[in-house]
Amino acid sequence: MPEATYLDANELVINMGPQHPSTHGVLRVILKLDGEKVIGTECVIGYLHRGVEKIGENRTYQQFAPYVDRMDYVAAVSNGLGYCLAVEKLLNIEAPPRAQAVRVILTELNRIASHLLWLGTHALDIGAITPVFYCFREREEVLKIFENYCGARLTTHAFRIGGLQYETYEGFEEQTRKFCDWFIPKVDEYERLLTNNRIWVGRLKNVGVLTADECKEYGVTGPVLRAAGVKWDLRKAQPYSGYEQYEFEIPIGENGDTYDRYTVRMEEMRQAVRIIRQAVDRLPAGPIMGKVPKVIKPAVGEVYVSIEAPKGELGYFVVSDNSTQPYRVRVRPPSFINLQALDRMVRGGLVADVVAIIGTLDIVLGEVDR
Amino acid sequence: MSISKFFRTIFLVDLFQGLWVTFRNQDPKRIYTEQYPAERPKVAERYRGAPRLNINPDNGETLCIACNLCALACPEDLIVVGSERNEETRRKELTTFTYDTSRCMFCGLCEDACPVDALELTQDFELASYTREGAIWDRQMLEEGPRPTPYKC
Amino acid sequence: MADEHKPDGPAPPPPAGGEAGTPPAKPAAPSAKAPLPKPPAVMAVTPWESDITQLLKERFDGQIPEFSTYLGQNFLVAAPEALVPVLETLKLELDFDYLVDITAVDYPKRPERFDLVYILYSFARNERVRVKIRIPDGYRPATAVTVHLTANWLEREVFDMFGIQFEGHPDMRRILLPEEWQGHPLRKDYSILKQDQAWVRENLSIESGQ
Numbered sequence: 001m002p003e004a005t006y007l008d009a010n011e012l013v014i015n016m017g018p019q020h021p022s023t024h025g026v027l028r029v030i031l032k033l034d035g036e037k038v039i040g041t042e043c044v045i046g047y048l049h050r051g052v053e054k055i056g057e058n059r060t061y062q063q064f065a066p067y068v069d070r071m072d073y074v075a076a077v078s079n080g081l082g083y084c085l086a087v088e089k090l091l092n093i094e095a096p097p098r099a100q101a102v103r104v105i106l107t108e109l110n111r112i113a114s115h116l117l118w119l120g121t122h123a124l125d126i127g128a129i130t131p132v133f134y135c136f137r138e139r140e141e142v143l144k145i146f147e148n149y150c151g152a153r154l155t156t157h158a159f160r161i162g163g164l165q166y167e168t169y170e171g172f173e174e175q176t177r178k179f180c181d182w183f184i185p186k187v188d189e190y191e192r193l194l195t196n197n198r199i200w201v202g203r204l205k206n207v208g209v210l211t212a213d214e215c216k217e218y219g220v221t222g223p224v225l226r227a228a229g230v231k232w233d234l235r236k237a238q239p240y241s242g243y244e245q246y247e248f249e250i251p252i253g254e255n256g257d258t259y260d261r262y263t264v265r266m267e268e269m270r271q272a273v274r275i276i277r278q279a280v281d282r283l284p285a286g287p288i289m290g291k292v293p294k295v296i297k298p299a300v301g302e303v304y305v306s307i308e309a310p311k312g313e314l315g316y317f318v319v320s321d322n323s324t325q326p327y328r329v330r331v332r333p334p335s336f337i338n339l340q341a342l343d344r345m346v347r348g349g350l351v352a353d354v355v356a357i358i359g360t361l362d363i364v365l366g367e368v369d370r
Numbered sequence: 371m372s373i374s375k376f377f378r379t380i381f382l383v384d385l386f387q388g389l390w391v392t393f394r395n396q397d398p399k400r401i402y403t404e405q406y407p408a409e410r411p412k413v414a415e416r417y418r419g420a421p422r423l424n425i426n427p428d429n430g431e432t433l434c435i436a437c438n439l440c441a442l443a444c445p446e447d448l449i450v451v452g453s454e455r456n457e458e459t460r461r462k463e464l465t466t467f468t469y470d471t472s473r474c475m476f477c478g479l480c481e482d483a484c485p486v487d488a489l490e491l492t493q494d495f496e497l498a499s500y501t502r503e504g505a506i507w508d509r510q511m512l513e514e515g516p517r518p519t520p521y522k523c
Numbered sequence: 524m525a526d527e528h529k530p531d532g533p534a535p536p537p538p539a540g541g542e543a544g545t546p547p548a549k550p551a552a553p554s555a556k557a558p559l560p561k562p563p564a565v566m567a568v569t570p571w572e573s574d575i576t577q578l579l580k581e582r583f584d585g586q587i588p589e590f591s592t593y594l595g596q597n598f599l600v601a602a603p604e605a606l607v608p609v610l611e612t613l614k615l616e617l618d619f620d621y622l623v624d625i626t627a628v629d630y631p632k633r634p635e636r637f638d639l640v641y642i643l644y645s646f647a648r649n650e651r652v653r654v655k656i657r658i659p660d661g662y663r664p665a666t667a668v669t670v671h672l673t674a675n676w677l678e679r680e681v682f683d684m685f686g687i688q689f690e691g692h693p694d695m696r697r698i699l700l701p702e703e704w705q706g707h708p709l710r711k712d713y714s715i716l717k718q719d720q721a722w723v724r725e726n727l728s729i730e731s732g733q
Binding site for chain 3 (some may be wrong): 020022045046049051053054055057089090092153215217218219230232237239250299301302303313315319322327328330332336337339340347369370
Binding site for chain 2 (some may be wrong): 048062066067135137140147148149157166169192193196197198199301
């Protein structure tokens with residue numbers, strides 16, 4: 001029996017290293033290939049670990065709010081919303097209706113911004129270089145609204161515990177309505193560029209299929225779960241911050257492949273515009289800050305509150321020991337848990353599909369590593 | 371496959387639709403690029419940029435009352451307020467004020483905490499310096515603001 | 524300091540303030556003469572009864588000492604050996620098929636140092652439940668990977684941050700920190716300014732600024 005030389009080895013191990021334009025951050029994926037087909041992967045994460053949970057134990061409740069923006073830095077407003085809702089639940093207070101409505105508007109704008117960045121970078125990874133410029137142009141308008149409201153584009157720190165810090169600025173409603181009217185034709189433009197394009201369909205259809213049962217097993221949430229056909233959205237199932245007042249649809253897909261995730265997210269952008277229009281039309285007058293004590297010292301206890309972030313279910317588990325600093329802040333990161341399913345999704349695909357699948361999971365390494 | 375779909379596939383209709391979108395955006399009226407540094411972006415009024423210690427316009431004295439609330443509010447503990455007690459008015463007066471912009475995350479908590487609107491985050495965003503120590507601002511730099519060298523085209 | 528969470532069967536009577544578990548956090552009114560009631564040193568929970576608790580009480584008689592609710596969120600405290608059977612029962616018979624999160628809380632002054640928390644959600648019932656077990660340092664709980672596949676990376680992270688090893692886990696190694704890192708950062712005795720200086724010196728060849 002001739003000795004096996006290394007030329008007979010069928011398995012090739014290559015490294016898709018932390019510095020890679022398509023891994024959406026510092027993600028290292030070790031691929032085991034048989035030719036071009038992927039037979040196994042291993043994700044190495046932790047390059048962006050900053051110890052946010054440990055910082056949470058050493059800052060007061062109000063001081064910790066700017067740090068949570070930096071986890072999912074693409075959609076910072078939802079992180080802030082989740083944290084403020086969790087601490088408000090611990091204190092058993094609720095933000096006034098006007099604050100809730102403004103929070104909904106900013107969170108949905110933030111959802112549009114996050115999906116725009118997702119679309120641009122995903123298309124860029126697949127090879128369609130044009131959408132990224134258009135998406136960032138639209139994103140620029142959303143960031144202008146954020147800047148006018150709270151002073152920062154990316155790490156907004158827009159919400160405070162108990163409500164809002166800033167009253168809406170002069171012209172907020174007008175600018176938001178103008179954005180909504182301007183934006184819907186742009187979504188149609190992206191669809192014209194991509195949806196029926198044979199190259200796009202060929203690269204995305206039947207790639208990275210994750211069925212509904214697999215999604216539930218892996219704990220995957222967000223657009224990935226909805227593309228698999230499960231009509232579940234935390235904004236409808238367990239509404240928070242006044243979402244029960246607004247009418248919107250939950251888009252679902254059929255096959256759970258990458259193309260369905262694309263259509264689900266495009267439709268989510270349209271539904272977000274619908275929610276924003278309703279919220280701006282019905283913006284109630286009133287105070288913007290609830291009755292919050294000057295020194296926040298919640299009673300001993302723990303609470304878990306989660307919201308539907310653009311990437312999935314973002315949860316905060318806050319444990320308090322009646323001091324000014326939380327005892328433990330745990331962030332349930334949707335990108336971390338969605339990334340676990342990468343291994344199942346790439347089996348049998350090609351290397352080019354790995355790039356498409358990492359893009360479609362919409363991960364942000366700031367959230368994966370915290 | 372219907373006849374219209376057959377012709378759409380042969381004549382690459384979907385690809386040309388996409389190309390038409392791209393072609394339409396070549397119109398010079400749709401150019402979205404800002405030619406920085408020749409044209410500076412106009413930032414919002416509430417923009418959280420460089421910190422500034424405000425001065426009372428009437429008598430030229432600082433508005434800061436050295437209450438130390440900004441230092442307590444800062445998550446990064448980068449403000450150090452030095453004060454001494456003035457025996458005549460029996461009030462605290464500000465002597466030194468150190469602000470470390472290299473660690474600042476421009477969250478705005480110090481600006482929110484100030485009771486007299488002395489500390490304000492302005493619209494300046496050009497804060498670069500050549501040394502690490504240059505990023506630690508003392509009271510004089512805070513009152514004047516950063517003076518970046520203007521770019522001459 | 525409130526790091527004793529004693530498993531109370533009948534909850535202590537809630538302090539003056541009406542609702543369960545929420546003492547007033549600021550003065551009620553300027554004219555109130557009575558001093559502020561001190562918030563309780565342990566979590567002010569109320570007991571939880573439902574069909575879920577009935578079924579679990581039948582199955583695991585004695586192994587689940589506490590079923591409680593705090594601020595409307597239900598949780599149960601189980602004995603550490605009963606963890607995986609409880610998770611299996613919750614998944615297969617009570618439709619809690621989605622494991623939301625696994626995390627731990629460190630109470631260094633307690634003999635059972637860690638509070639390991641599993642958060643579960645049921646799509647059918649639209650309800651969440653928390654399963655907590657109290658384990659001492661060095662105890663190796665059974666892995667939940669056989670019941671929920673999500674537990675793989677979540678348990679690796681708990682090991683990385685707290686040092687709790689899970690028995691039977693297919694790949695028990697660090698996930699966020701480098702493999703050779705010494706120490707478990709989220710423990711309370713690991714100072715926030717501390718780093719594994721030896722690792723930093725060797726791999727990054729710098730003297731760390733902390």
